[in-house]
Amino acid sequence: MLLHYFDLSWRSFKRTPLVSSLMVLAIAIGIGVTMTSLSVYHMMASDPIPSKSSQLFSVQMQIMDDGNTWWTKDNLPLQLTYKDATNLYRANTEGNRLSMVRSGFSIYTDSDTVKPFSKSARMTTPEFFDMFQLEFLYGNKWSQQQEENAAPVVVISEELNERLFAGENSVGNIIYLDNESYEVIGVTKNWPLVVKYYDLNNGAFNEPESMFLPFSLVEAREFGNWGNTNGWKHEDVRSFKAKLQSEMVWVQFWVELNNAQQKQDYETFLMAYMEEQQKRGRFNRKELIYSLRDVNQWMEYNNVISEDNKILVALSFMFLAVCLANILGLLLAKFLRRAPEVGVRRALGASKRQVFLQHLVEVAMLGCFGGLIGIVLAQLGLWGVRQSYDYYSSIATMDITMLLSAPIIAITTCILAGLYPAWLVCKTNPAIYLKSQ
Amino acid sequence: MLKMNNISKIYQTEMVQTHALKDFSLQVDEGEFIAVTGPSGSGKTTFLNIAGMLEPFSEGEYLLDGIDVGKLNDNQRADVRNQKIGFIFQGFNLIPDLNLYENIEVPLRYRGIKAAERKRRIEQCLEQVGLASRAKHLPQQLSGGQQQRVAIARALAGEPRFLLADEPTGNLDSLMARQVMELLEQINRDGATIVMVTHDPELARRAPRNIQVVDGQLADFTLYQGAQNLKNVAGA
Amino acid sequence: MLEIKPIFHALCRSKIGALLLLLQIAITTAIVSNAAFIIEDKVSYLSQETGYPEDEIFSFHVMLFGDDVSSHQQFELDEAMLRRLPGVIDAAYISNTPLSGSGSASDFSINPAPEPGLSARTSYFFTDDHALNTLGLELAAGRNFNESEVIVTDNNEQRANVTIITQVLADELFPDADALGKTVYLGDIALKIVGIIKKTKGPWLKDSRPDSVALIPYINPNISGNFIVRTDASQRAKLTSTIEDEMLKNYDKRVIVRVRGLDEAKESYMAQDTLMMRMLIVLITILVLVTALGIFGLTLFNISKRTKQIGTRRALGARKSAIISYFLVENAMICSFGLILGCIAALLLGQLLMQHFSIAALPTSYIVGTAIMVFVMSLLAVFGPARRAANISPSIATRTI
Numbered sequence A: 001m002l003l004h005y006f007d008l009s010w011r012s013f014k015r016t017p018l019v020s021s022l023m024v025l026a027i028a029i030g031i032g033v034t035m036t037s038l039s040v041y042h043m044m045a046s047d048p049i050p051s052k053s054s055q056l057f058s059v060q061m062q063i064m065d066d067g068n069t070w071w072t073k074d075n076l077p078l079q080l081t082y083k084d085a086t087n088l089y090r091a092n093t094e095g096n097r098l099s100m101v102r103s104g105f106s107i108y109t110d111s112d113t114v115k116p117f118s119k120s121a122r123m124t125t126p127e128f129f130d131m132f133q134l135e136f137l138y139g140n141k142w143s144q145q146q147e148e149n150a151a152p153v154v155v156i157s158e159e160l161n162e163r164l165f166a167g168e169n170s171v172g173n174i175i176y177l178d179n180e181s182y183e184v185i186g187v188t189k190n191w192p193l194v195v196k197y198y199d200l201n202n203g204a205f206n207e208p209e210s211m212f213l214p215f216s217l218v219e220a221r222e223f224g225n226w227g228n229t230n231g232w233k234h235e236d237v238r239s240f241k242a243k244l245q246s247e248m249v250w251v252q253f254w255v256e257l258n259n260a261q262q263k264q265d266y267e268t269f270l271m272a273y274m275e276e277q278q279k280r281g282r283f284n285r286k287e288l289i290y291s292l293r294d295v296n297q298w299m300e301y302n303n304v305i306s307e308d309n310k311i312l313v314a315l316s317f318m319f320l321a322v323c324l325a326n327i328l329g330l331l332l333a334k335f336l337r338r339a340p341e342v343g344v345r346r347a348l349g350a351s352k353r354q355v356f357l358q359h360l361v362e363v364a365m366l367g368c369f370g371g372l373i374g375i376v377l378a379q380l381g382l383w384g385v386r387q388s389y390d391y392y393s394s395i396a397t398m399d400i401t402m403l404l405s406a407p408i409i410a411i412t413t414c415i416l417a418g419l420y421p422a423w424l425v426c427k428t429n430p431a432i433y434l435k436s437q
Numbered sequence B: 001m002l003k004m005n006n007i008s009k010i011y012q013t014e015m016v017q018t019h020a021l022k023d024f025s026l027q028v029d030e031g032e033f034i035a036v037t038g039p040s041g042s043g044k045t046t047f048l049n050i051a052g053m054l055e056p057f058s059e060g061e062y063l064l065d066g067i068d069v070g071k072l073n074d075n076q077r078a079d080v081r082n083q084k085i086g087f088i089f090q091g092f093n094l095i096p097d098l099n100l101y102e103n104i105e106v107p108l109r110y111r112g113i114k115a116a117e118r119k120r121r122i123e124q125c126l127e128q129v130g131l132a133s134r135a136k137h138l139p140q141q142l143s144g145g146q147q148q149r150v151a152i153a154r155a156l157a158g159e160p161r162f163l164l165a166d167e168p169t170g171n172l173d174s175l176m177a178r179q180v181m182e183l184l185e186q187i188n189r190d191g192a193t194i195v196m197v198t199h200d201p202e203l204a205r206r207a208p209r210n211i212q213v214v215d216g217q218l219a220d221f222t223l224y225q226g227a228q229n230l231k232n233v234a235g236a
Numbered sequence C: 001m002l003e004i005k006p007i008f009h010a011l012c013r014s015k016i017g018a019l020l021l022l023l024q025i026a027i028t029t030a031i032v033s034n035a036a037f038i039i040e041d042k043v044s045y046l047s048q049e050t051g052y053p054e055d056e057i058f059s060f061h062v063m064l065f066g067d068d069v070s071s072h073q074q075f076e077l078d079e080a081m082l083r084r085l086p087g088v089i090d091a092a093y094i095s096n097t098p099l100s101g102s103g104s105a106s107d108f109s110i111n112p113a114p115e116p117g118l119s120a121r122t123s124y125f126f127t128d129d130h131a132l133n134t135l136g137l138e139l140a141a142g143r144n145f146n147e148s149e150v151i152v153t154d155n156n157e158q159r160a161n162v163t164i165i166t167q168v169l170a171d172e173l174f175p176d177a178d179a180l181g182k183t184v185y186l187g188d189i190a191l192k193i194v195g196i197i198k199k200t201k202g203p204w205l206k207d208s209r210p211d212s213v214a215l216i217p218y219i220n221p222n223i224s225g226n227f228i229v230r231t232d233a234s235q236r237a238k239l240t241s242t243i244e245d246e247m248l249k250n251y252d253k254r255v256i257v258r259v260r261g262l263d264e265a266k267e268s269y270m271a272q273d274t275l276m277m278r279m280l281i282v283l284i285t286i287l288v289l290v291t292a293l294g295i296f297g298l299t300l301f302n303i304s305k306r307t308k309q310i311g312t313r314r315a316l317g318a319r320k321s322a323i324i325s326y327f328l329v330e331n332a333m334i335c336s337f338g339l340i341l342g343c344i345a346a347l348l349l350g351q352l353l354m355q356h357f358s359i360a361a362l363p364t365s366y367i368v369g370t371a372i373m374v375f376v377m378s379l380l381a382v383f384g385p386a387r388r389a390a391n392i393s394p395s396i397a398t399r400t401i
Helices: A002-015 A017-045 A082-090 A144-148 A158-165 A216-221 A240-245 A260-279 A295-301 A307-337 A339-347 A352-388 A400-427 A430-435 B044-051 B074-084 B100-111 B115-128 B144-157 B174-189 B201-205 B222-235 C004-013 C015-046 C071-084 C131-135 C167-173 C233-250 C262-305 C307-315 C320-356 C364-390 C394-398
Strands: A056-061 A097-108 A117-124 A136-139 A153-157 A174-177 A180-188 A211-214 A249-256 A290-294 B002-012 B017-028 B033-037 B059-064 B085-088 B162-166 B193-197 B209-214 C057-064 C088-093 C104-109 C119-127 C139-142 C162-166 C183-186 C189-197 C213-219 C224-231 C254-261
Touching (some): A002 A352, A017 A307, A082 A240, A097 C057, A136 A158, A153 A174, A158 A180, A260 A290, A290 A295, A307 A339, A307 A352, A307 C262, A339 A352, A339 A400, A352 A400, A352 C262, B002 B044, B017 B044, B017 B059, B033 B044, B033 B201, B044 B162, B044 C394, B074 B100, B074 C320, B085 B144, B100 C004, B115 B144, B144 B174, B162 B174, B174 B193, C004 C015, C015 C262, C057 C233, C057 C262, C071 C224, C071 C233, C119 C167, C131 C224, C162 C167, C167 C189, C189 C213, C224 C233, C233 C254, C262 C307, C307 C320, C307 C394, C320 C364
Parallel strands (some): A117 A211, A153 A180, B033 B193, B033 B209, B085 B162, B162 B193, C119 C213, C162 C189
Antiparallel strands (some): A056 A290, A097 A117, A097 A174, B002 B017, C057 C224, C057 C254, C104 C119, C104 C183, C139 C189, C162 C213, C183 C189
């Protein structure tokens, strides 16, 4: 029976090709536009680390004296001072934690074939790889011992390994960063990260760094910060040592807390730490404030999805509503005009339900065509987005969820639009149409 | 009133030329009531369309009330139709979205008649066809005969001097057909010239003058006399 | 001649089709007026005057890794080399490229820290006496830096003591007096204002104070440095392609990155806004087309439904123009109701956007403009089908189908 309905639908499509094509076009355009903005939104909003996103917390502390303000909505600085990060890292608390900053170097090797180039690097404590689930292709991360000793070791990305060592196992090789030699101890597998959630300071959609080095090297070798450094009060900072002791914030700090108890314990610990610091003359404020935000909260807090994107998605759905009204109007016209034929069918014994179903199958078919063409249009739209803004190159794509959603949204929209016309047609009295004409 | 000289109408399709009318000549005088009969495909409808200026003709000359129709442009033809011709169609052709009053108002509006005058005429015409109480009804709420009476009222509202009726009773049962026919005769008596196309010889015989179209040509005038006699009998 | 009343009655009797069209027009108006407002906002942001001859300037970043030279001496040599290159008008060291989205900012105060006093957030560039010429900045008052005022150092002990600031900053810090010759403080560093420049943008066009800018004659280029070069606009492409080689020829233990024109730097900073603008333009264009298509399709359908009726009207004496105007009037009526609804919806949507996002209140002129545009568009969409309707032969009336 369903097959028969499809056949009837196809005939009906061919009988009024102009209007049917208009409907398909309308739904296709609606889906194209909606899916373009929705795909971007979806990629930005999707959980980058679903298995752990609620266990990883970015730590913020209100270090500013009363009366100072920050640009965040709750006035909290986004990063920590070097001394707080170091203290928190060394404190005896449960759960993994890490301090990190972004830096960068000129790179070259002993080989003459690779021209020196520059790359950004992540200076981090070794927990990074476990906490953010990086896998190793060769070798491993540095040990706690190497971290403490500021050992000149480096973990490089698969991509960088490709460039420097043609993809060979490079563990044990030496690379030069700003003229100093470092031993490659590990190569990480490709890390397809859409949102660089672990450090949102310099653009949420940039590629992850391609080198990882012990955090302790920052102090030992006075590496410059490639991220943001922000001060909030006047300090005479003329040397790197002074910067490490200053109230400037420039270090990111994350903790991994696996259950509510651990989280509560950590909160208690943070409060105690701040109270202790207050006794030493810091945190000059009435109320001590800290914040632990998990990955998704952190992304939300940092406005990973920009205002523009949200507006676009909202407008696109309104656009889809226009297309729905459009299709509804055309369907109404098309179906009602066919009422005489339905009259004949009804007289020949078709039940209301059958007539209703037949028409719904027809609109679903229109929706399906529209959805498929819509995917093509959305791909075109996303291509346009990528062309216009290469920073979105990893975001302006459709993943499988979105690919499947497109026809589903299209068919749902069409069926929504078709319900009323189909109902109208099937409830008409067949006798009227049999009598006249 | 109406004068056709050697009118031809050729339908050109890709393959063939069809002569719908061939050297067709006819004169209708003021006040006449003519029935045009003929088998289907004979060119009756083409004649009607040309007479009503609904279609252009290929050759010949057509004068309506002294106006050379062949020389008119589309707008002028529309105006002549509006002012001089009243149409009665087989399928009534009432506009389903409009009520009776508004239906009758249609040609009057095109003529640019003022609202008050329109109202007077419409009410008068509705009165004349006996549907005054139903002015606000929609066409589908009426029977076929009533609808045709509305269509006649619409044709009359413009006070045309020339009425063209196309199978006016074609969709009606015999009782209603008779009522409509009587109405037409009344209108003719009031002074309008009527040309009625029909395939029904019974009906045709009621008209004072009959002409027959066969293969696009005027076939036979002999019936004319017969019809005249019949009328006399009917009249007596 | 306009048959408003009967058309209205006829419309009332086929409500749903009209209602849907009305709804489409209303939503379209709401979206288009709001989107147009956002677009206009983006356009004025994207096309703002920056104060620089952007197409004559390019910048690049140098990362030194060789330790056999002193970086500040090397950069001095580089500067001299750059200025000698054919086609180069001038070149300067600068801590960050203007308009590029990276830079430094701090409060400039009329009193030395930690004393409180009138202060203003200011983005500042460490550069030298060639910056004005290289960046094409015009002095409104005062003078450029002297060569002797430029501090070139590799430690943090020496400090600059003069500055050139923008008129905007001068007016803010010294609202009642001439800022020239006064002293401002960056922290506790005293800087005497020797020059005031006209409109100049800092590193961030989206900053809360993009016009509040200061130049400080101080060069302390650790291991990396940034250069700006001004050329003849026609020479720029050639120079940007050879600059890496020229720099490496001078000294090769370094990496040259981010060689790009000032306009390119600006474009990449603004790319997201450009994208939003483009997407919105595409969105409203397609939206208007879809709505027009809807009107077009529905009118076409109405006409085919009413073929007989139109033939009858023609037979009854309607001129072609009367048929066209029938459909135009019918559409205008639906459209007018749609637009009334649309204006209300536009205001509501505007309010909603204002509540949730940092968008200003939607000016009425946008709604009115959109309404007029939608109205004209709908008439255009109807006109084609209406003309087709007018060409329906009156002989349809005598056909029995």
